[in-house]
Amino acid sequence: MNVGNLVLSRENSLKYYRSKKCRRIAHEKYDKISLNLSGNNDIIKTNHLKKAYKLNLSYCKNIINVKQLGLLYGLNLSYCENITNVKQLGSVRNLNLSFCKNITNVNNLGNVHCLDLTNCSKVKDVSKLNKVNILIF
Numbered sequence: 001m002n003v004g005n006l007v008l009s010r011e012n013s014l015k016y017y018r019s020k021k022c023r024r025i026a027h028e029k030y031d032k033i034s035l036n037l038s039g040n041n042d043i044i045k046t047n048h049l050k051k052a053y054k055l056n057l058s059y060c061k062n063i064i065n066v067k068q069l070g071l072l073y074g075l076n077l078s079y080c081e082n083i084t085n086v087k088q089l090g091s092v093r094n095l096n097l098s099f100c101k102n103i104t105n106v107n108n109l110g111n112v113h114c115l116d117l118t119n120c121s122k123v124k125d126v127s128k129l130n131k132v133n134i135l136i137f
Contacts, residue, residue: 032052032053032054033051033052033053034053034054034055034074035049035052035054035056037049037055037060038057038058038060040060041061042062043060043062044064046063046065046066047068049069050068050069050072052072053072053074055069055072055074057080058076058077058078059079060077061081062082063077063080064082065085066083066089067087067088068088069088070088070089070092072092073093073094074093074094075089075094075095075096077100078096078097078100078116079099081100081101081102083097083100083103084102085105086100086103086106086108086109087108088108089108089109090109090111090112091111093114094112095109095112095115097115098116098117098118099118100120101119101120101121101122102122103120103123104123104124106120106123107128107129109132110128110130111131112129113132113133114132114133114134115129115132115134115135117135118136118137120137123137
């Protein structure tokens, strides 16, 4: 398997990734793509990112809806404080939700292998996460 890393953490970088040329080159060269879009506040919708293998969206303050990202291998949403609903992310293998302060319900994340809930202060019940191998809470 050939995994490619694409780091696009500057503000204008999302326009570059959205271009057909960038995606075509990336998907022709690599079987799986690891995207780092950390700190990119231009990102509001995430449906165009669902084909990535690993995705870092940490510090992307404007993201609210992440339901399209449920089939990724790795997903970092740390410091995405506007996210409230993560029930569709139960199939993500490695999930970082640290400092996502508005998440309350994580019951559907029981199949996640590694789950980071550091400083998710509104999460009170983790009893249904007994299948999670690594739980940081």
